């Protein structure tokens with residue numbers, strides 16, 4: 311089948327893509343911020359509310375059992391998708407941000423103390439910076455940063471000199487949301503484990519594009535959001551190896567996470583419930599299940615193949631535009647292109663793109679330290695999903711030319 | 719020219735454009751010809767928060783009039799700054815404070831007023847009103863003491 315036939319087939323599953331924006335067909339190139347939802351996900355959510363809305367894990371009544379079953383089936387689906395050893399290593403959260411905060415807090419409580427060191431990278435999203443800064447502040451610990459080269463790749467060799475006896479954890483993203491760089495997390499984990507240091511991988515951008523096998527990676531913690539992998543907003547996952555999750559204290563207290571409460575002492579529930587206080591986002595969790603099934607039936611290999619073709623096409627087209635500079639030229643990258651046109655401010659460009667019906671992200675993409683590294687205020691970022699077309703890239707190219715003349 | 723008259727003049731100018739492109743080209747033109755703000759005022763102190771681009775606004779009083787200068791690192795934003803300065807700079811602070819900036823709607827830039835737009839037109843207006851209020855209050859106090 312041709313590329314376009316594949317794309318059109320996938321595209322049909324996404325009801326939102328039919329609409330117009332500012333009187334033009336919507337061109338949605340902001341998939342790294344959030345992907346659209348296929349009909350199966352939308353339907354699963356409405357089916358839950360229409361037919362078996364009920365709280366989970368609490369009632370003996372049939373409706374509650376049905377909801378609980380769907381909820382736990384989703385946990386099993388997540389386990390299977392990332393090949394975790396067991397389903398109770400999957401903690402549902404509200405998103406990648408909460409997942410990282412949870413691990414940073416709970417791990418930090420137990421293992422990070424005064425003078426200790428946390429290593430993050432120069433490519434991180436604020437969600438994988440600020441939670442560690444909070445821990446560091448609370449514990450009087452320090453943050454060290456693995457630097458980035460001019461192509462936007464991590465300088466892996468520097469890790470050896472950053473690791474010391476005081477290093478307690480390394481936190482790095484799988485794929486940079488701003489540049490698309492795929493980071494060598496397996497090597498990082500190997501190096502870290504040589505020193506008995508655990509690694510948290512922020513997989514917010516990893517899950518939509520890569521086959522993630524947490525056992526093969528031997529990663530200690532892996533966090534991601536549902537909404538970037540065709541699932542609903544407000545749901546995410548913190549995977550942790552059982553040995554860590556049973557060892558570190560809970561992050562929030564409430565219902566569902568306890569075994570027995572008296573006013574003197576509370577004993578905690580088993581995994582995963584120890585980390586899931588309060589009524590969870592049941593509809594979101596159920597929607598996530600369908601999203602992961604959607605990815606599976608579409609095929610990650612197929613998704614990658616389409617995205618690779620779109621990226622190559624876009625890169626070659628954009629490179630022909632005089633005065634356009636691409637930021638992030640890693641050898642190993644996903645379907646994200648960050649760029650600037652001459653010295654046109656990304657905000658100016660974004661305003662015109664919007665008027666032309668192109669949804670594209672402008673700004674610092676929650677990676678201000680990375681922008682500082684390149685000494686720029688931000689970029690324009692196009693990020694592709696397998697429902698994007700070459701024609702949409704042509705529309706983008708035309709729009710860039712228009713922006714160039716308007717601000718020229 | 720009064721605030722009202724200046725607004726009417728701007729509405730008249732914008733009514734000649736029949737598509738958004740002309741309108742934005744005009745904003746860009748105005749942005750490009752905005753007199754740059756002296757570097758000494760491009761500091762944290764004069765920076766307006768809530769904007770995707772950086773905007774600085776500096777104000778002072780001269781002969782009972784509120785004088786405003788501003789700048790931005792983005793051209794469209796600069797164009798909007800230029801519009802606001804044209805309307806409000808050189809006017810009595812009490813009048814600036816009381817104006818309801820209805821012209822923004824009438825020239826079709828109301829989308830920039832929405833709080834979800836982060837170009838900060840709202841924040842700029844708020845800052846101008848704050849300057850106006852501060853200088854107005856100062857002047858009233860001075861008048862009372864005399």
Ligand SMILES: Cc1ncc(COP(=O)(O)O)c(C=O)c1O
Pocket residue numbers: 342343404405406407408435437438483485486487512514515535537
């Ligand atoms: C690399 C990365 N990490 C973390 C996040 C935070 O995800 P969320 O806002 O869904 O919690 C994002 C989202 O933009 C991201 O791209």
